[in-house]
Amino acid sequence: MIARPDVFPGARAAASFNLFKQHSPLIHCLTNEVVQALTANVLLALGASPAMVVEPEEAAQFSRIANGLLVNIGTLTAARGQSMLAAIDAANQAGTPWVLDPVAVGGLHYRSEFAQRLLALRPAAIRGNASEILALGGVQGGGRGVDSTADSLTALTAARQLAQTSGAIVAVTGAVDYVTNGVADWAIPGGDILMTRVVGTGCSLSAVAAAFCALPGERLDHVATACRVMSLCGERASTQAQGPGSFTPAFLDALYQLNAEAL
Amino acid sequence: MIARPDVFPGARAAASFNLFKQHSPLIHCLTNEVVQALTANVLLALGASPAMVVEPEEAAQFSRIANGLLVNIGTLTAARGQSMLAAIDAANQAGTPWVLDPVAVGGLHYRSEFAQRLLALRPAAIRGNASEILALGGVQGGGRGVDSTADSLTALTAARQLAQTSGAIVAVTGAVDYVTNGVADWAIPGGDILMTRVVGTGCSLSAVAAAFCALPGERLDHVATACRVMSLCGERASTQAQGPGSFTPAFLDALYQLNAEAL
Amino acid sequence: MIARPDVFPGARAAASFNLFKQHSPLIHCLTNEVVQALTANVLLALGASPAMVVEPEEAAQFSRIANGLLVNIGTLTAARGQSMLAAIDAANQAGTPWVLDPVAVGGLHYRSEFAQRLLALRPAAIRGNASEILALGGVQGGGRGVDSTADSLTALTAARQLAQTSGAIVAVTGAVDYVTNGVADWAIPGGDILMTRVVGTGCSLSAVAAAFCALPGERLDHVATACRVMSLCGERASTQAQGPGSFTPAFLDALYQLNAEAL
Numbered sequence: 001m002i003a004r005p006d007v008f009p010g011a012r013a014a015a016s017f018n019l020f021k022q023h024s025p026l027i028h029c030l031t032n033e034v035v036q037a038l039t040a041n042v043l044l045a046l047g048a049s050p051a052m053v054v055e056p057e058e059a060a061q062f063s064r065i066a067n068g069l070l071v072n073i074g075t076l077t078a079a080r081g082q083s084m085l086a087a088i089d090a091a092n093q094a095g096t097p098w099v100l101d102p103v104a105v106g107g108l109h110y111r112s113e114f115a116q117r118l119l120a121l122r123p124a125a126i127r128g129n130a131s132e133i134l135a136l137g138g139v140q141g142g143g144r145g146v147d148s149t150a151d152s153l154t155a156l157t158a159a160r161q162l163a164q165t166s167g168a169i170v171a172v173t174g175a176v177d178y179v180t181n182g183v184a185d186w187a188i189p190g191g192d193i194l195m196t197r198v199v200g201t202g203c204s205l206s207a208v209a210a211a212f213c214a215l216p217g218e219r220l221d222h223v224a225t226a227c228r229v230m231s232l233c234g235e236r237a238s239t240q241a242q243g244p245g246s247f248t249p250a251f252l253d254a255l256y257q258l259n260a261e262a263l
Numbered sequence: 264m265i266a267r268p269d270v271f272p273g274a275r276a277a278a279s280f281n282l283f284k285q286h287s288p289l290i291h292c293l294t295n296e297v298v299q300a301l302t303a304n305v306l307l308a309l310g311a312s313p314a315m316v317v318e319p320e321e322a323a324q325f326s327r328i329a330n331g332l333l334v335n336i337g338t339l340t341a342a343r344g345q346s347m348l349a350a351i352d353a354a355n356q357a358g359t360p361w362v363l364d365p366v367a368v369g370g371l372h373y374r375s376e377f378a379q380r381l382l383a384l385r386p387a388a389i390r391g392n393a394s395e396i397l398a399l400g401g402v403q404g405g406g407r408g409v410d411s412t413a414d415s416l417t418a419l420t421a422a423r424q425l426a427q428t429s430g431a432i433v434a435v436t437g438a439v440d441y442v443t444n445g446v447a448d449w450a451i452p453g454g455d456i457l458m459t460r461v462v463g464t465g466c467s468l469s470a471v472a473a474a475f476c477a478l479p480g481e482r483l484d485h486v487a488t489a490c491r492v493m494s495l496c497g498e499r500a501s502t503q504a505q506g507p508g509s510f511t512p513a514f515l516d517a518l519y520q521l522n523a524e525a526l
Numbered sequence: 527m528i529a530r531p532d533v534f535p536g537a538r539a540a541a542s543f544n545l546f547k548q549h550s551p552l553i554h555c556l557t558n559e560v561v562q563a564l565t566a567n568v569l570l571a572l573g574a575s576p577a578m579v580v581e582p583e584e585a586a587q588f589s590r591i592a593n594g595l596l597v598n599i600g601t602l603t604a605a606r607g608q609s610m611l612a613a614i615d616a617a618n619q620a621g622t623p624w625v626l627d628p629v630a631v632g633g634l635h636y637r638s639e640f641a642q643r644l645l646a647l648r649p650a651a652i653r654g655n656a657s658e659i660l661a662l663g664g665v666q667g668g669g670r671g672v673d674s675t676a677d678s679l680t681a682l683t684a685a686r687q688l689a690q691t692s693g694a695i696v697a698v699t700g701a702v703d704y705v706t707n708g709v710a711d712w713a714i715p716g717g718d719i720l721m722t723r724v725v726g727t728g729c730s731l732s733a734v735a736a737a738f739c740a741l742p743g744e745r746l747d748h749v750a751t752a753c754r755v756m757s758l759c760g761e762r763a764s765t766q767a768q769g770p771g772s773f774t775p776a777f778l779d780a781l782y783q784l785n786a787e788a789l
Contacts (some may be wrong), residue, residue: 508778
């Protein structure tokens with residue numbers, strides 16, 4: 001049994017959020033087919049700039065220009081895998097931080113092998129649910145597609161180890177999110193069950209994490225702030241929503257209206 | 264002139280819907296590029312789990328795990344066609360039911376030949392508009408892209424024959440939907456003209472049909488229930504909507520709030 | 527310093543819009559992965575019919591049937607580039623007008639070379655932001671991904687030259703849109719800053735421009751009307767929206783409700 005981490009303080013989230021608003025990061029998103037529009041709209045609502053550039057040659061060129069890169073393997077194909085590898089290589093050369101979202105890793109062999117290969121390429125952060133983080137860390141999980149059947153606290157030990165071995169900040173998200181650098185960690189409560197009934201809220205969080213990784217300063221705090229921004233706006237949207245349909249417009253509005261004081 | 268089928272009784276729909284809620288099927292969706300997010304959100308709103316797994320190797324692996332498979336050829340490419348064939352083959356080996364949505368079949372040679380090939384692979388159900396069902400059944404239709412220029416009742420004879428030759432439940436959807444197993448059939452009224460001004464309502468219905476095909480029991484009733492769930496929620500959403508923009512959130516909310524009593 | 531063009535008269539927009547409603551054009555959209563659903567929904571809300579047909583063989587076949595073709599290079603890949611070339615070739619043989627949206631052209635070599643190649647294939651219209659039009663016209667711009675860092679009036683001289691050399695109507699869009707045939711031009715004010723916080727409003731405008739290019743008569747007026755339809759509905763939606771989330775449903779509703787009198 002591990003100790004439950006402290007709740008991430010609002011003052012730290014506010015400081016990180018102010019920095020985000022000053023920088024308006026440009027984020028290169030290599031993400032899955034299903035969530036592209038929501039991912040772009042979440043970044044735009046927060047004042048960041050998304051761009052999806054996918055042919056390997058220009059994906060590599062663009063990762064040098066962008067402030068951050070997201071790699072999400074939800075609808076991995078051999079061709080898109082080549083674009084991801086080209087973009088990551090260029091990002092690493094240019095010092096552009098990149099974030100890995102290992103969607104549904106564990107049960108599916110093809111993506112699991114690819115994710116292990118990516119893990120060696122020094123992601124700045126990794127964001128997944130408990131099943132995904134357990135699987136990526138080599139622990140047998142119980143994922144059923146993209147849904148997690150494990151609790152995020154259960155996965156925190158695996159997350160700490162993964163952070164230590166990979167050098168990445170690791171975020172395990174669920175009813176409560178945990179963010180760790182392998183030594184220190186934060187708990188981020190909030191959100192709403194309705195967020196699990198809308199496709200792409202987790203994938204979008206990974207894009208937001210990539211945008212926060214583009215900021216100077218303490219990356220553990222920045223990734224925790226990405227989680228807090230999404231969980232707070234999720235909570236606010238849920239109070240106004242009659243279901244997952246009205247949740248999404250309310251969520252994007254909440255992201256757009258968010259200011260540091262609210263954090 | 265053929266007799267108009269009886270209206271599908273609400274009590275049967277309610278029974279099938281209760282079963283659906285108990286099973287929460289996991290549905291593998293190989294669908295077109297345009298409707299992926301709506302398709303996922305419709306399934307999530309109903310309490311099912313969507314997953315899009317597309318590289319042939321893992322598409323095959325995933326179809327064995329999933330409870331149902333959707334194959335929609337709206338943006339068919341040679342590469343995606345290979346994934347579809349791999350997934351169908353695996354689904355058939357595992358006994359996973361799969362549903363064919365033959366988008367815009369008829370006028371376009373490439374997809375028409377592919378759809379005929381799929382037809383031989385024993386889909387559990389086929390869902391199309393009148394033009395598509397006429398074309399798939401070998402009758403010359405008048406489709407203009409994805410829009411149907413034929414009435415769904417006109418296509419019922421073709422649908423019955425198609426059900427007999429293919430062994431699939433066939434749903435012809437339009438202002439009134441007809442569902443047939445080649446011998447018995449049901450009429451499902453409802454819906455709203457606004458549904459034709461939102462992309463993906465028909466494609467999403469095919470995904471919902473795949474989810475209902477995953478249930479044990481009478482498949483004709485289950486596919487008719489899929490149609491009724493969508494037409495009833497479409498009606499409800501239309502009464503609240505000022506146009507196709509506000510329709511979509513209201514529609515997803517209605518799917519989320521739906522219970523057996525309402526059917 | 528060039529003279530600011532006259533504002534496009536509402537009476538001309540109304541005439542063009544009435545023609546549009548009579549024709550309900552069928553538009554073949556080869557557009558980027560991120561904006562496909564919004565593009566389809568914008569066309570549907572206006573009463574046009576979208577279709578995305580992507581495999582080269584059937585893309586070519588479909589471009590002969592469609593009333594207009596959109597080519598948007600936002601997520602260009604080698605494979606999709608082949609589909610675009612096949613579709614353009616067929617469209618040109620059939621006399622189907624096609625519109626080029628040169629997303630993020632300039633900084634990225636791969637797409638910039640491809641866009642130059644497309645430019646020689648006689649597009650009926652070109653729609654881009656100032657950076658894109660400057661880059662396509664061979665002027666060094668300052669684009670940062672898909673965002674324009676240049677003012678649309680600055681780009682008007684380049685747009686006129688591009689119209690003259692390409693034979694296309696050129697629309698440079700921004701806070702004010704300018705549409706030119708190289709000799710005459712119109713200014714189209716309106717819109718709202720919120721439109722820049724929703725992905726795909728520009729890309730959707732290009733699709734609407736393709737639909738207006740399908741109409742008989744003065745193409746300069748038709749493309750200006752496409753811009754006006756979008757800017758007016760954007761304005762209307764913004765007055766009802768709390769942010770980019772509630773903007774999108776309101777925008778689609780406004781497009782659906784629009785009539786010639788309002789123009």
